[in-house]
Each structure stands twice: as C-alpha cells, then as structure tokens.
Amino acid sequence: MTFATNVLSLAGITGFVFLQPDAIPPELKAHDAVWAIKGEGIGSVRVMAADRETTPEAIKAGLFAADSSRCKGRFASGIAPAESNASAFNLFTVCETDEGYATNYVVLKRPAGGHYVLSTVGKTADQVNSSGAAIQRAAVQTVSSR
Incomplete structure (x- = not known):
C-alpha cells in the first residue's frame, strides 16, 4: 500500500480510497492493493516477487x-515502452461491449528483483491511458529514488 500511495500521490491522483478485502472484485483478489477513484474507475498494484x-x-x-x-x-x-525507463513498459487492453472497459497496465522492474504491475481500469481508453501515463511516470520516479 505504501508504494501505491506514493505513486498515486506523485501522479497527482486525488480522491483514491483503498478497498477493503470484501469489496475487491474477484479478478483482483490476488493483487496487493486495490483502490477506487470516484467516477473514474479502479486501480491496483501487484508485486511479482523475484x-x-x-x-x-x-x-x-x-x-x-x-x-x-x-x-x-x-x-x-x-x-x-515506458517514456524514461528501459526496464518498464506500458500495455493497454480494450473490451468493446455495452458494459465495455479499458485497462492500462504499467509493468516495472523492482529494485529487489521481480516486477510491479500497476493497473487502471475505467470505461474508456482515453480515461485510463491518461491516468496510466501519470502513474507510469510516477512509478518510474518512485522506483528510481529508492
């Protein structure tokens, strides 16, 4: 949660609330921290150990x-590729249905080995790619300062 809080704050994302375990969607149960941003979507971080x-x-x-x-x-x-770090990359997926969604992923090597996988899910690609870009920059900066 500390890493997620640092990244979200550095990215300028406000109004996020970490979800309690019983409120986490089933597909995100294995993630280390999950947050919601009112009216904008949901995000998560998963630590892939070395x-x-x-x-x-x-x-x-x-x-x-x-x-x-x-x-x-x-x-x-x-x-x-990530804008400023060769050990990071950015992915996106879009599902077009009546209840469609878009997901932006930032994958970044951890200094201790393994990877961080940060995701942002929302209704539109523009929405998640905008916040995903800010999260990517903040995550790279957070990891670089460790």
Missing part, C-alpha cells in the same frame, strides 16, 4: 490472455 520465474514476456502474455478471455465483445490490445 523468486517467481516470470519474464516481462510472460507477464505481457498473461495480462493479454486474461483480459481477452474475460471480454465477450471486440478486443484490442497494444504495448508501448
């Missing part, structure tokens, strides 16, 4: 596979 043999390629494939399997409509996805 002892897990998880490569960036495996993380990408797993995120794309999980999101595409949940989508019951048209699905799109993509990847972009």
Whole structure:
C-alpha cells in the first residue's frame, strides 16, 4: 500500500480510497492493493516477487490472455515502452461491449528483483491511458529514488 500511495500521490491522483478485502472484485483478489477513484474507475498494484520465474514476456502474455478471455465483445490490445525507463513498459487492453472497459497496465522492474504491475481500469481508453501515463511516470520516479 505504501508504494501505491506514493505513486498515486506523485501522479497527482486525488480522491483514491483503498478497498477493503470484501469489496475487491474477484479478478483482483490476488493483487496487493486495490483502490477506487470516484467516477473514474479502479486501480491496483501487484508485486511479482523475484523468486517467481516470470519474464516481462510472460507477464505481457498473461495480462493479454486474461483480459481477452474475460471480454465477450471486440478486443484490442497494444504495448508501448515506458517514456524514461528501459526496464518498464506500458500495455493497454480494450473490451468493446455495452458494459465495455479499458485497462492500462504499467509493468516495472523492482529494485529487489521481480516486477510491479500497476493497473487502471475505467470505461474508456482515453480515461485510463491518461491516468496510466501519470502513474507510469510516477512509478518510474518512485522506483528510481529508492
């Protein structure tokens, strides 16, 4: 939660509230911290420990596979490198249905090994990509200052 709080604050995201375990959606139960931003969506951070043999390629494939399997409509996805850190990358997925959603992921190497996976989920790609870009910059800065 400390890492998430630092990143969200540095990103200028206000009004976030960490969810209690009983309020966390089932697909996010394995995440280390989950927050909601009123009217904007939900976010989370998951710490992938160094002892897990998880490569960036495996993380990408797993995120794309999980999101595409949940989508019951048209699905799109993509990847972009982080702006200022070669050890980070940014992914997005979009599910187009009546209740569609978009997800932005920031994946960043941890100084202690492993990865942080931060996600932002909302109704539109513009919404999540905007907050995702701020979170990406803040996460890179937070990790760099450790």
